[in-house]
Amino acid sequence: MDVLGNELNFQYELLLPEIVLAVTAMLIVGLDAFRTELNLGRRTLPGLAILGLVIAGGLSLTWIDSDTDFARLITIDNFTTFFRLLFIATALVIIVGSWEYIERYVAHNAEFYGLLLLSTAGAIYMAAARDLLTAYLALEVLSFSLYTIVSLARNDQRSGEAALKYVLLGGVASAMLLYGLSLLYGVAGSTQYPEIAAALSAGVEDVELPLLLGLVLIVGGLGFKASAVPFHMYAPDAYEGAPLPVTAYLSATSKAAAMALFLRWFAGPLLPAIDDWQWMIAVVAVATMVLGNLVALQQRNIKRLLAYSSIGQVGFMLMAIVTISEVSASALLLHMGGYLVTNLAVFMAVIAFYNQTQKEDIVEFRGLAQTNPFLALVMTAGLFSLAGMPLLAGFLTKFILFQSVVDGGYTWLVMIALIMSTVSLYYYLQVVKQMYLYEPSGNPARWRLSPTGYLATGVLLVATVVLGIYASPLYTAADRATVALFS
Amino acid sequence: MIPLENFLLLSAVLFGIGFYGVLARRSAILILISVELMLAGVSINFVAFASYLDPEAFSGLIFALFVITVAAAEVGLALGIVLRIFRERRTANVDAIDELKW
Numbered sequence: 001m002d003v004l005g006n007e008l009n010f011q012y013e014l015l016l017p018e019i020v021l022a023v024t025a026m027l028i029v030g031l032d033a034f035r036t037e038l039n040l041g042r043r044t045l046p047g048l049a050i051l052g053l054v055i056a057g058g059l060s061l062t063w064i065d066s067d068t069d070f071a072r073l074i075t076i077d078n079f080t081t082f083f084r085l086l087f088i089a090t091a092l093v094i095i096v097g098s099w100e101y102i103e104r105y106v107a108h109n110a111e112f113y114g115l116l117l118l119s120t121a122g123a124i125y126m127a128a129a130r131d132l133l134t135a136y137l138a139l140e141v142l143s144f145s146l147y148t149i150v151s152l153a154r155n156d157q158r159s160g161e162a163a164l165k166y167v168l169l170g171g172v173a174s175a176m177l178l179y180g181l182s183l184l185y186g187v188a189g190s191t192q193y194p195e196i197a198a199a200l201s202a203g204v205e206d207v208e209l210p211l212l213l214g215l216v217l218i219v220g221g222l223g224f225k226a227s228a229v230p231f232h233m234y235a236p237d238a239y240e241g242a243p244l245p246v247t248a249y250l251s252a253t254s255k256a257a258a259m260a261l262f263l264r265w266f267a268g269p270l271l272p273a274i275d276d277w278q279w280m281i282a283v284v285a286v287a288t289m290v291l292g293n294l295v296a297l298q299q300r301n302i303k304r305l306l307a308y309s310s311i312g313q314v315g316f317m318l319m320a321i322v323t324i325s326e327v328s329a330s331a332l333l334l335h336m337g338g339y340l341v342t343n344l345a346v347f348m349a350v351i352a353f354y355n356q357t358q359k360e361d362i363v364e365f366r367g368l369a370q371t372n373p374f375l376a377l378v379m380t381a382g383l384f385s386l387a388g389m390p391l392l393a394g395f396l397t398k399f400i401l402f403q404s405v406v407d408g409g410y411t412w413l414v415m416i417a418l419i420m421s422t423v424s425l426y427y428y429l430q431v432v433k434q435m436y437l438y439e440p441s442g443n444p445a446r447w448r449l450s451p452t453g454y455l456a457t458g459v460l461l462v463a464t465v466v467l468g469i470y471a472s473p474l475y476t477a478a479d480r481a482t483v484a485l486f487s
Numbered sequence: 488m489i490p491l492e493n494f495l496l497l498s499a500v501l502f503g504i505g506f507y508g509v510l511a512r513r514s515a516i517l518i519l520i521s522v523e524l525m526l527a528g529v530s531i532n533f534v535a536f537a538s539y540l541d542p543e544a545f546s547g548l549i550f551a552l553f554v555i556t557v558a559a560a561e562v563g564l565a566l567g568i569v570l571r572i573f574r575e576r577r578t579a580n581v582d583a584i585d586e587l588k589w
Contacts, residue, residue, distance in 0.1 A: 004544055133550050140557050144564055151568055160572045161584050167565045168518050168581070172509050174561075175525035178554060179502055182532035182547075186495075189536075191546045237587040 017056040024052025025114035032110030046099040060084040082481035083127035097348035097456030098245040119145035127260035132191040162241020177221025183214030196269035226258035229287040239307035248347035289315025323408025331404035333478035338397030345460035346382035367440025383428040393467035494535035502528035
């Protein structure tokens with residue numbers, strides 16, 4: 001029982017997946033301290049991390065279709081389960097696809113794996129929180145882990161600079177978000193989502209101004225985490241300076257977690273105030289997709305290109321928040337699934353490429369179709385899917401997303417999105433052009449990927465193609481998560 | 488009793504000074520201190536709202552406690568990163584740290 005006499009549910013097994021993640025993280029860091037004494041092999045740490053993730057993923061399957069909460073702080077419903085599986089799968093793919101990269105180019109391997117697992121737990125609780133305080137703490141668990149792993153690149157000065165920019169601007173964004181939350185708390189008198197929703201729908205005429213100010217700050221703070229324009233300034237730098245697997249993780253889990261929090265807040269406690277925030281998100285969405293896609297046109301570094309492309313993608317996703325409804329929320333979840341698969345396919349290919357060549361400029365990809373046709377195929381499928389070409393995951397999910405926004409009555413937003421989608425095709429094709437139309441600049445000999453490289457890129461390639469033709473399992477999952485979100 | 492508005496004004500002023508400091512200062516350390524000022528404003532807000540609007544549940548007070556704790560952790564983390572930059576480049580001026588742009 002809490003001080004207000006509410007019965008609290010302390011079933012700790014509801015939190016088991018994250019407990020497993022945290023324990024594995026500590027085990028990895030602890031074991032690494034005795035690396036020489038225990039004679040650990042080079043695969044022990046990534047293997048342990050994968051084991052922890054698989055157990056956590058398996059455990060989260062236990063709560064499919066449950067609808068309960070832990071101590072009124074954490075909701076365990078289908079929405080949570082959806083994101084648990086999504087984030088765990090993302091971390092799994094990143095570790096499998098890039099453990100060789102991590103071994104060679106990342107300092108402090110054990111801390112890297114540990115923080116990756118902890119940040120996954122943080123991301124999950126962002127999607128699962130039922131109280132502003134839990135959501136804030138989860139967000140900081142994710143952010144703090146990311147600040148640190150961004151700075152872990154070995155022998156690369158850019159890494160420290162990226163981390164500094166990320167941590168300073170991240171601190172300002174958190175402070176803004178918190179100030180917004182404090183105003184929201186003042187307006188609603190509670191930090192619990194259901195109570196805030198009740199207070200806001202009861203009418204807020206006399207506190208319109210603080211509510212509006214609070215919403216601006218909340219959109220700003222969350223927009224920073226999702227790297228939406230005009231809060232994106234840190235993103236390209238952090239993406240470029242970070243080690244490649246971290247860049248992949250930033251563009252996947254960190255963004256998806258911010259979108260999950262957007263959904264939880266704007267479809268839940270803040271839904272009654274929709275007239276106050278709808279236009280803000282619409283403005284941010286337009287700015288994000290226009291600027292993200294236009295600036296991507298002039299990038300020469302593949303990490304920066306993918307950074308701006310993922311900013312543009314966030315703009316598309318934010319459209320679904322503007323027209324928030326069961327239809328658009330489920331379309332957003334579907335698109336997020338498709339985006340994660342495709343984006344990771346591209347990143348895993350870039351990581352495999354970097355392992356071989358140590359190059360990250362777009363011109364260095366020239367002739368890849370001759371030196372490694374499989375990798376060129378994965379890159380091409382991934383980039384085309386990001387651009388939204390038919391028969392690939394990106395087309396189907398984007399189509400459903402755009403359609404849901406049209407149904408929500410925002411046709412003009414979709415017009416802008418369609419134009420920007422076409423623009424994005426141009427810069428994705430630049431990379432494809434380098435791979436297929438030019439002769440290799442260096443050694444034209446063929447080279448192979450490592451077995452795990454083949455595994456990660458192959459699985460993601462298959463997923464990208466299969467989701468483009470047969471997406472109904474993901475569609476059903478997204479639908480059930482949305483029903484839980486709005487219940 | 489002191490009216491709630493006074494507390495809100497104080498917190499807004501602190502937040503504003505902190506935000507100005509973030510924009511105007513060029514040393515990473517001073518920017519961190521400015522962020523701390525912003526967070527101090529947030530804490531005052533939470534405590535004031537908690538004692539005026541929600542005296543029996545005190546969730547705002549707990550929030551303020553967590554804000555203080557997390558802010559301390561954040562400073563520790565950021566100082567670690569500043570230290571690393573300083574070792575590499577002998578400066579903590581954010582204008583001089585400009586390898587990454589556009």
